[in-house]
């Protein structure tokens with residue numbers, strides 16, 4: 001009868017080892033999550049996300065040019081906002097997205113034709129259109145975008 005049961009100390013050891021082992025696994029994944037900087041998106045960065053980062057840098061450069069009294073020079077292939085692949089393709093395929101994207105392109109066109117005197121207010125229109133789309137569809141980066149004002 002006692003042959004089918006492990007003696008108590010062995011059972012305790014087994015429990016101890018299994019706890020130790022699962023604890024080891026847990027702490028291993030936990031420390032991995034702490035030491036690695038998490039990717040902004042687990043599937044890698046989408047074409048649209050990369051374009052957005054370039055748009056952010058471009059806007060920052062324009063802000064600086066305006067500060068220095070220069071005529072800002074928008075310098076990206078902005079039309080890509082209509083076709084770039086997004087992390088969530090449904091979002092970029094929505095009518096809301098298209099309306100905001102087209103109005104953003106309008107503000108860019110106006111900026112491209114602006115002289116130095118008009119530039120500041122047209123630049124602000126452009127940042128407003130970033131904010132408009134982001135408030136509607138993608139609120140995450142709005143704190144960052146606010147810094148462009």
Ligand code: HEC
Pocket residue numbers: 040041046047048049050052053055056059085086087088091092097098100101102104126127129130131133134137138141144145148
């Ligand atoms: C038509 C809607 C729309 C407009 C206009 C727009 N965005 Fe975005 N933005 C998005 C969407 C959707 C994403 C998510 C992209 C993805 O993950 O594929 C995004 C992502 C971002 C990100 C995060 C990128 C990353 O690192 O993952 C930043 C920063 C950003 N936008 C800044 C801006 C700025 C600055 C402007 C204006 C110059 C702007 N956006 C205009 C829709 C828009």
